[in-house]
Amino acid sequence: MTIHVAIHHKSALFPVADLRSYLIGTWELHRTIDDRLSGEDGTFNGQAIFDALPTGLRYAEQGVLSLPSYKGDAVRGYFYAFSNPAIAEVRFENGGFFHDLDLRAGRWTATHPCGEDLYEGSFSCQGPDQWQAVWHVTGPRKDLRLESVYGRRGD
Secondary structure, three states, X not given: OOOOOOOOOOOOOOOOOOXXXXXXXXXXXXXXXXXXXXXXXEEEEEEEEEEEEOOEEEEEEEEEEEEOOEEEEEEEEEXXXXXXXXXXXXXXXXXXXXXXXXXXXXXXXXXXEEOOEEEEEEEEEEEOOEEEEEEXXXXXXXXXXXXXXXXXXXX
């Protein structure tokens, strides 16, 4: 089953009191990639699965990455740790800290310095079954905008 989600930036925000419960499950994922330096724009289409673990959630995305210079399978994973159900500490697969996530107001911003690059993210929820993440990545050799739109998959 494929879900197509259109998120309108002026939509009302959807506060999420229990982020852990909100995220659990399978989400259809569509990402647009705007590489302003190389001009190599692309897309990622697939799914993201949040699996419950005793200490948090495992995030695994898989799908097809399409760029002018590459088309093929792509995967990514994170771990979401919770000190309480409303706030997640997002970590890379190797355990390194990425950012916090708190959607009790329906939106959140985060930054992550990575070497000479700076990742600036904004997150918003538009309803019980749709949310998005937008990352701006800047640095000496990067100028990217990554917009990920998530729609809950119901089988």
